[in-house]
Amino acid sequence: MSQKDKTTIYDISRKLNISAATVSRALNNSNRVSTKTRDLVLKTAKELNYQQNSLAVALKSGRTFNVGVVVPLINRAFFASVIRGIEEELEPKGYHVIICQTHEDADKEARQLQALLNTNIDGVFISVSKTTEDLKHLEAVLQAKTPLIFFDRKKDLKGVSAVSIDDFQGAYDAVSHLIEQGYSKIVHLGGDRKLNIYEDRYRGYIAALEAHGLSTQNLFTLQMSSTIESGIEAVNQLYDSKTDFDAIFCASDYIALGCVQELRSRGIQIPQEVGVVGFSNEPFTSHLEHPLSTVGQTPVLMGKMAAQVFLEQINAGKDSEPLEKNVVLKPELFTRSTSLKKGTV
């Protein structure tokens, strides 16, 4: 097909018998057209093989239809699934999702955000790194009037919406489950509590112990990085310190996997002698010989919700006040063989 034969918005307008301006607005996701009209225009555009010139659109609308997603690590199934959720929601609307990882490094996070802003993205989704304390780079996004949405790991920042799960509830449910299975000496291997999610999981753990009348004095709890090696080392510490325990609630599946490996290599029976619960429902947890009990975070739904908040902000217009929504999703407990002392519940 030559340049001249290309489908234009006028072809779509003729076919649907609506004005070219309406077609243009529909193709640019304007909130001045009804959803029904927009869907019809998009369907017809696809049938006629209409190719939007993205640069022209960007110049005209001030939009690039690129959004950035910034995550600590792309190789964690949780983050990959949130990204899939964002893509599933935004790609049918013509957006492209570009991804950056920070490797938990606050400086890198700042540079990545600046690089994204330089490409004139339409919005940023971020789950902040463990080391992020200074918020200047996040404020810069707001100053550029670019919508910013936190997911999972958030910071307290005015004018920013956030989508997360109820980490307190997730931990509360996991620890209550352990208690109901007959465990009573439950230790906690957590993450860095400077991050709200790990603080909330810690509080949920404490609250569940209290609600079931268990002592919260002299508890064995540690903060560590989310790795298999940390879990192995923590189990060694538990035995070296002669701690009396019968269950481990971990704030991460990687820590939990390290625990399971070290307990088994010491000949400890799981779940009879020691129960283990992780957090995140990483796919490997169900592939293990002894599938791991864990808390699911509905990551695809989290991504979809974050995308919806972004669209709401975009549709409100560039000059409207930033939305400040706080969407909290319900966690989902997966009880598998590492915690079922009494058998299937």
Add this chain to the structure above:
Amino acid sequence: MSQKDKTTIYDISRKLNISAATVSRALNNSNRVSTKTRDLVLKTAKELNYQQNSLAVALKSGRTFNVGVVVPLINRAFFASVIRGIEEELEPKGYHVIICQTHEDADKEARQLQALLNTNIDGVFISVSKTTEDLKHLEAVLQAKTPLIFFDRKKDLKGVSAVSIDDFQGAYDAVSHLIEQGYSKIVHLGGDRKLNIYEDRYRGYIAALEAHGLSTQNLFTLQMSSTIESGIEAVNQLYDSKTDFDAIFCASDYIALGCVQELRSRGIQIPQEVGVVGFSNEPFTSHLEHPLSTVGQTPVLMGKMAAQVFLEQINAGKDSEPLEKNVVLKPELFTRSTSLKKGTV
């Protein structure tokens, strides 16, 4: 620090007693300065907390210092590790790495590439999707005079460099290992052979059988997607068709994991009755109760090599002929419990 107090290239130039032009060239990774000088300038710039104005740099040099990496799926450890290799090589040189995933969809791949080109990236690294046949979108990158580098999954395209492992050799080594362990009826569960990597793994399998004097007549081989479910289904097919086999060489760790799960649920002893080898060395393979034998693809090294080829192209200048390097890395066989019929080798 106010705007006026900001470190400039003149501060660096004074400190090092070299010209501001040299500092500028060094900061812009020009090949007209020695590596030693460049490293010294970068070190001093860091010490003085020098902030380059990326947009100004982009306008002046025509470069954005953003590169794009396009992969089928970010949640495969292999791709995530290649990306880490690219980042490790390019970030110290001031580049930002932005990532897109295609979900194995050729149309999405074309749209992602166009979106990346619209952001004026300095280069594209790509591992093509399974469904990519038309190469127009890749040719468009070359027409934009943007360096394009294939890694792992490549296409035959003039003026494009590629970094891959020797998939033929990887398969050959894996199958030879099975034969040396005493297996002789080896079936192959492969990927779609339209992709060069799966064709090469298939050929390596056949060559190893021939080299060891085993018949290559009436072999049971299948092409399937790289999922656990495909592996389970394939084992069911093997038994349904009453195929006589004692080992399975899989072109993917996910297929291999499905095989192991289904064989075990049928009560088959691994490795005594059936041996299994996968491909990719995904991290879960070593966490399994019976760690999986597999072929490692040195993904971090692959990313680093791809980045080096990119830098070579950049340093040659925008108007130089595109390089056409073909870097082939050596695969690494990991022999673990699923294939060690005779015990540790």
